[in-house]
Amino acid sequence: MAPAQSGTRNTATQARVDSWTWAVRLFKTRTAAAAACRGGHVRVNGAAAKPAHPVHPGDEIRIRTGGVERIVIVERIITKRVGPPVAAQCLIDRSPPPPPREILATMPRRDRGAGRPTKRERRETDRLLGRDEG
Missing domain, CATH: 3.10.290.10 (RNA-binding S4 domain)
Known part of the structure; x- marks a missing residue:
């Protein structure tokens, strides 16, 4: 032991x-x-x-x-x-820090099960997230 x-x-x-x-x-x-x-x-x-x-x-x-x-x-x-x-x-x-509630409220949300985003919705999301190329 x-x-x-x-x-x-x-x-x-x-x-x-x-x-x-x-x-x-x-x-x-x-x-x-x-x-x-x-x-x-x-x-x-x-x-x-x-x-x-x-x-x-x-x-x-x-x-x-x-x-x-x-x-x-x-x-x-x-x-x-x-x-x-x-x-x-x-x-x-x-x-x-978390983003302010005002910004979160303006971000687009898709309904669950609404399918894939359209090309227009993808462009809007990219623009909001700063990923747009031009």
């Missing part, structure tokens, strides 16, 4: 990206975090990350969920889910 370590604190230097994003409350479940990683919605330092990708303090994590991108910097490594005040101390949130 190994002797018990008394009084030493186990401070991890790395953790899995799915475990860390779940622990700091960026996802509701670890399964959702892993699915986002597998779907290519999570990037660590600019590279797509699989669920087991290790994260270290100072890494930049970009998460795209619900059409919104979250950008966080890892401050502290944790692997167990904690309360919101503790989770806030484990990351630095560099996410851009």
Whole structure:
């Protein structure tokens, strides 16, 4: 039997990206975090990350969920889910502010199941998003 370590604190230097994003409350479940990683919605330092990708303090994590991108910097490594005040101390949130409600209200929306957009609707969307070529 190994002797018990008394009084030493186990401070991890790395953790899995799915475990860390779940622990700091960026996802509701670890399964959702892993699915986002597998779907290519999570990037660590600019590279797509699989669920087991290790994260270290100072890494930049970009998460795209619900059409919104979250950008966080890892401050502290944790692997167990904690309360919101503790989770806030484990990351630095560099996410851009959400667009004002006035702009969101003016963006065109298609009814669900309305089919593919027409050429005119694609042009309008490109113009709104700044992707027009001329």
